[in-house]
Amino acid sequence: MANSTPLIQVKNLDLHFGAFHALKNVSVDFHAGELIGLVGDNGAGKTTLIRVLCGIYAPTSGGVFFDGNKVEKFHPKLAIDQGIETIQQSVGLCDNLSIARNFYLGREPVKRVLGIPFLDMGKMREKSTRVIRQFGLRANVSADDEVERLSGGERQSVKIGRAVEFKNRVVIMDEPTNHLSVREREHVNELAVQLKEQGLLVIYITHDIFQVHRLADRIVIMENGEKVADATTDSMTAEELEEVIRQGGRVVEKREAV
Numbered sequence: 001m002a003n004s005t006p007l008i009q010v011k012n013l014d015l016h017f018g019a020f021h022a023l024k025n026v027s028v029d030f031h032a033g034e035l036i037g038l039v040g041d042n043g044a045g046k047t048t049l050i051r052v053l054c055g056i057y058a059p060t061s062g063g064v065f066f067d068g069n070k071v072e073k074f075h076p077k078l079a080i081d082q083g084i085e086t087i088q089q090s091v092g093l094c095d096n097l098s099i100a101r102n103f104y105l106g107r108e109p110v111k112r113v114l115g116i117p118f119l120d121m122g123k124m125r126e127k128s129t130r131v132i133r134q135f136g137l138r139a140n141v142s143a144d145d146e147v148e149r150l151s152g153g154e155r156q157s158v159k160i161g162r163a164v165e166f167k168n169r170v171v172i173m174d175e176p177t178n179h180l181s182v183r184e185r186e187h188v189n190e191l192a193v194q195l196k197e198q199g200l201l202v203i204y205i206t207h208d209i210f211q212v213h214r215l216a217d218r219i220v221i222m223e224n225g226e227k228v229a230d231a232t233t234d235s236m237t238a239e240e241l242e243e244v245i246r247q248g249g250r251v252v253e254k255r256e257a258v
């Protein structure tokens with residue numbers, strides 16, 4: 001893995017919001033088939049880094065490379081162009097629409113009857129039913145049910161299923177298990193591992209180093225806009241990494257993973 005071209009490479013990235021220095025010389029590689037825990041305290045720069053990767057913010061200096069090609073223009077379509085899906089707890093689904101409609105949101109298939117375009121509900125139902133079963137929704141939930149009926153974990157499952165079905169290559173999970181029950185949390189975490197096993201890059205953002213250490217191949221810790229640790233999970237324990245966070249990145253030798 002270390003010798004292959006990273007799917008995403010971040011090199012010496014700096015980002016200023018006016019006088020505020022939000023990202024400071026951040027370099028990190030992300031490979032396909034890896035599950036990376038992106039950890040750090042509030043305001044550490046995790047979301048800002050992800051927003052650069054998604055094209056929402058342009059860096060002040062430094063570069064982002066996808067498959068070795070430098071991004072020349074940062075714009076919100078970058079995430080779609082590069083196959084990046086972000087899964088957040090509270091956004092991404094419309095409660096008053098059916099599961100099938102949510103599954104195809106913005107990509108609705110159309111069929112023509114006598115030349116008049118109609119939504120292809122049959123196709124939407126069939127495909128989303130298959131995926132929601134695969135991703136573990138209760139047997140009595142149908143693709144025609146409104147999303148409102150789903151538990152928090154099931155909502156996450158719909159988003160994860162959608163990410164896989166539409167051939168995304170990167171799934172960014174932003175605190176995906178907040179407010180979930182223990183069993184739902186386990187389910188979502190199992191899905192995260194499943195995605196990586198299917199060859200996707202999974203970037204899992206959380207404050208909970210212990211939860212993500214069990215799942216991840218590598219942990220990247222941010223602090224005050226800097227990367228302060230980048231370690232494989234078999235080279236550092238969750239306790240050691242927690243100490244890095246506790247000390248604001250000032251302790252413990254950094255063990256580079258790649």
Ligand SMILES: Nc1ncnc2c1ncn2[C@@H]1O[C@H](COP(=O)(O)OP(=O)(O)OP(=O)(O)O)[C@@H](O)[C@H]1O
Pocket residue numbers: 017020022040041042043044045046047048049222
């Ligand atoms: N658009 C913006 N304009 C000015 N400052 C910003 C902007 N976006 C983020 N920041 C600042 O950049 C810093 C990093 O924020 P960021 O949201 O990346 O942190 P985070 O690690 O994701 O934190 P959290 O875990 O709380 O979500 C914070 O101090 C934040 O206030």
